[in-house]
Amino acid sequence: MMLCYDGKLSLYCFVTASVIAGLPEILFRLEFDNYMSYLQNMWVIHILLYGFLNLLLALAFRGFAYRVAVRATFLGYVFAVGILIFFCSSASWQMFGIYISVLAFFHYSEFLAIAWTNPDTVSIESFILNHSLAYGIAACSSWLEFIVERYFFPTIKEASSISYFGLVLCLGGEVLRKMAIFTAKRNFSHIVQNKKAENHELVTHGVYGFCRHPSYVGWFYWSIGTQLILQNPFCFVAYAITSWRFFHERVLIEELTLLNFFRGQYVDYQKKVGTGLPFIVGYKVEL
Incomplete structure (x- = not known):
């Protein structure tokens, strides 16, 4: 293409x-x-x-x-x-x-x-x-924490194994998310769709064969990786909790929609492949 x-x-x-x-x-x-x-x-x-x-x-x-x-x-x-x-x-x-x-x-x-x-x-x-007001507030909070902690304790912001691990996490999350987009192609959207398009297909191959929501998995680990790069302990915890809650809700909404679109086909897919996100099982229904 x-x-x-x-x-x-x-x-x-x-x-x-x-x-x-x-x-x-x-x-x-x-x-x-x-x-x-x-x-x-x-x-x-x-x-x-x-x-x-x-x-x-x-x-x-x-x-x-x-x-x-x-x-x-x-x-x-x-x-x-x-x-x-x-x-x-x-x-x-x-x-x-x-x-x-x-x-x-x-x-x-x-x-x-x-x-x-x-x-x-x-x-x-x-x-x-x-993306959202909460996203902007989260970004500004991480900058503020970095600046304040650097002002009082500049040495703790110097490059370390933690910050480089965060970089690896960000790169891995970035690659996984983009692989998900390029695998899904026209089936991918930043906005959860409430109406099935004629050409909308259920993608289960490639990275979708390992987890049902690879784009969310990539974004989740990218998000917390940014705070490891900055070595922000408070924002790391806050990002982890907030991101988990956001994707927990997002997965529920999206899977309810996908079950409505694909019904038994998606139920079978759920049985074979997990969400990929820690402690998030998605929306389950028995047909």
């Missing part, structure tokens, strides 16, 4: 923004610093570069294309800045840079995966940047 126009546009913007974000550091390393003495602040350069990129986008695109481009550009720029923080900042900030890159890539790859596999349903919501 070919990548649709909106997917290609987002990919160009994401990659271009990532490259441009790295230019100041590259030029500095090459000692092309005639403008450095004038600005004397890398953050000022990034603000100017990002502002210039947004000006170009406003001139080049309109409507939905502009909304896609500006979000992909933002995520690409943040992704690259996170990498720069990891390589260029003090030890106590390095893993925050990795976290930023992981977060930005996750949200961008959600849009790209939908644009590639199910372009008819792609929308601005496919970036899931505005």
Whole structure:
């Protein structure tokens, strides 16, 4: 399946923004610093570069294309800045840079995966940047915990086996979720459907042969992995509990819908394959 126009546009913007974000550091390393003495602040350069990129986008695109481009550009720029923080900042900030890159890539790859596999349903919501108020509060809480703990105990935020294990958990969760999307293809949606489409099929092969909800499993472990990267003990516990409750409810709602769509076929599938989420069995019914 070919990548649709909106997917290609987002990919160009994401990659271009990532490259441009790295230019100041590259030029500095090459000692092309005639403008450095004038600005004397890398953050000022990034603000100017990002502002210039947004000006170009406003001139080049309109409507939905502009909304896609500006979000992909933002995520690409943040992704690259996170990498720069990891390589260029003090030890106590390095893993925050990795976290930023992981977060930005996750949200961008959600849009790209939908644009590639199910372009008819792609929308601005496919970036899931505005997932929910609770999601935003959770993200801000993790940033606040990291900053406060780093201020008082900077050494506990330095890279360790815990933070790298969190990175592995995030990468594994990311891969599993995207495998689920690419396996389900047009049968996947960010929104639980309440009406069965004519081409809607029950997917039981690939990663769906190992767990019934691989996309949720991937997201669950990605979520708690982000807090291990930041080494946030309080948010780790809060994320684990909150994510479990969210997916417990989400699985119940989705499986009730799937049982209505596929009836005995889904009951047989339930008997053979678990949800993949710890202590979550899903909606069971005997026919």
